[in-house]
Amino acid sequence: MTRTEYPWLLPSAMAEPADPDSAGKRGGGRRPRRTVRDWGVDLIVFFFAVFIGMIALDTADQAGNSEPLIMADLLIGLAACGTLWVRRRWPVGPAVALSLVQIVSPTASGAALVALFSLAIHRPFKPVAYVAVLSLATMTVQAYLRPDPTISHLVALIVGALLVLLALAWGMLVRSRRQLVMALRERAVRAETEAALRAEQAQRLARESIAREMHDVLAHRLTLLSVHAGALEFRPDAPPPEVARAAGVIRDSAHEALQDLRMIIGVLRAPGDDGERPQPTLVTLDALVAESREAGMKVTLDSGVGDPEAVPSTTGRTAYRIAQEGLTNARKHAPGTGATVLVSGGPGDGLTVEVRNEAPLGPVPHVPGSGQGLIGLTERATLAGGRFEHGPTRDGGFAVKAWLPWSP
Known part of the structure; x- marks a missing residue:
C-alpha cells in the first residue's frame, strides 16, 4: 500500500x-x-x-x-x-x-x-x-x-x-x-x-547474512591462495616438487573458491535450486581438517561427538564455520605453527567448538584483513542461541571458542 x-x-x-x-x-x-x-x-x-x-x-x-x-x-x-x-x-x-x-x-x-x-x-x-x-x-x-x-x-x-x-x-x-x-x-x-521499517530491517539482516556467508566461505580459500602465492614469491628457488605442490594448492583453492562463489550467487538468484551445492555440517569437518593438512598446516582434530550426523544441521553448520574461520586465522597470523580443533558435547548439554593455535614463530607476517571474521562468528553464535569467546592464550597463541545449543 x-x-x-x-x-x-x-x-x-x-x-x-x-x-x-x-x-x-x-x-x-x-x-x-x-x-x-x-x-x-x-x-x-x-x-x-x-x-x-x-x-x-x-x-x-x-x-x-x-x-x-x-x-x-x-x-x-x-x-x-x-x-x-x-x-x-x-x-x-x-x-x-x-x-x-x-x-x-x-x-x-x-x-x-x-x-x-x-x-x-x-x-x-x-x-x-x-x-x-x-x-x-x-x-x-x-x-x-x-x-x-x-x-x-x-x-x-x-x-x-x-x-x-x-x-x-x-x-x-x-x-x-x-x-x-x-x-x-x-x-x-x-x-x-x-x-x-520491517522491510528495511529484513533487507539489512539479509545483507548481513550474505556478508557473513561470503566471508566465511571465501576467506578460507583465498587465504590458501595468499599463503602459497607468497611462498612462491619469497622462495623462487624452491625445489620443483614444492613449487608444483604449491601451484596445485593454488589451483584447487581457486577452483573451490569459484565453486563457492557460484553457489552463493545461485542462492541469491534462486533459493532452493536443485543444483545448489550441499551445505557443510559437522560431518564435513574431517574434510576441512584434511584440506588444511594438505595445504601444509599442522592440524589436530579431537572430536568427542560420537555421531556427527546426529547434530542438527543448523548447529553443525555453525560449528563448521567457526572451525573454518579459526583455521583460516591461524594460517594467516601464525603460519607454520600447530593448530588444534576441539569438538565436544551432546544432546541437552550443547555443542562446544574450540580452535587453538600455538604462538607464532618469529615476527607475525602482515596479512590484510577487515576484522569482520570474528564479528561474523559472534553474530552466528548469537543467532544460533549460543555464546562465542576469543582471545590470546597463556602460551602466546590464540583461541576461539563457541558453545551452541543442542536440543535433546
Missing part, C-alpha cells in the same frame, strides 16, 4: 485535527480552504434554516402579530441564518447566541438547531450539553412568550425537545464517525510506516 494509491493518507489529509473545526481556536494557524463538499453542506443547512424560519414566520402571521413585529422576525431570522456561515470557525458563539435569540424570534429556531448540530460535531460532549440545556430552556420560554396558535403548549414543548435531542444525537453520531475515520487513517499510516 502506498500513499499515491490512497490519497487520503497524504499529509494534507492528516493535517485535519480531531475536532474538524478546532483550527479556528489555534492562533496563527492557517485554516484549510473550503472544499466543494463544504460549500454544498453549508448551502443545504442555510436553506434548511431559512425553510424552518419561513414556517415559523407563517405561524406568527396566523397568530395575528403586527406587521412591524413580523418584519422584525423576518430580519432577525435572516441574520440568524447568515451567522451559520461562520459556525465552522466559531461553533460555540453562534450556538449560544441563536439559542438566546430564539426566545423573542421563532424564525431563528431553525438556525439555532443547525448551530447546535454543528457544535455537537466540532466540540466535546460537555460544552455541547450546556448549550443543549440552554436551547431547551429558551424554547420553553418561547412557547409562552410567542405561542403557536395551531398546537397546545405541551405539544410545542415536546416537539421542541425532540428537535433539540435529534440535532444533538445526530451531531454526536457524525462526530464519532469522523473520529473513527481519522483513527483508521492514522492506523493505516502507522501500519505503512511499520511495514517499511
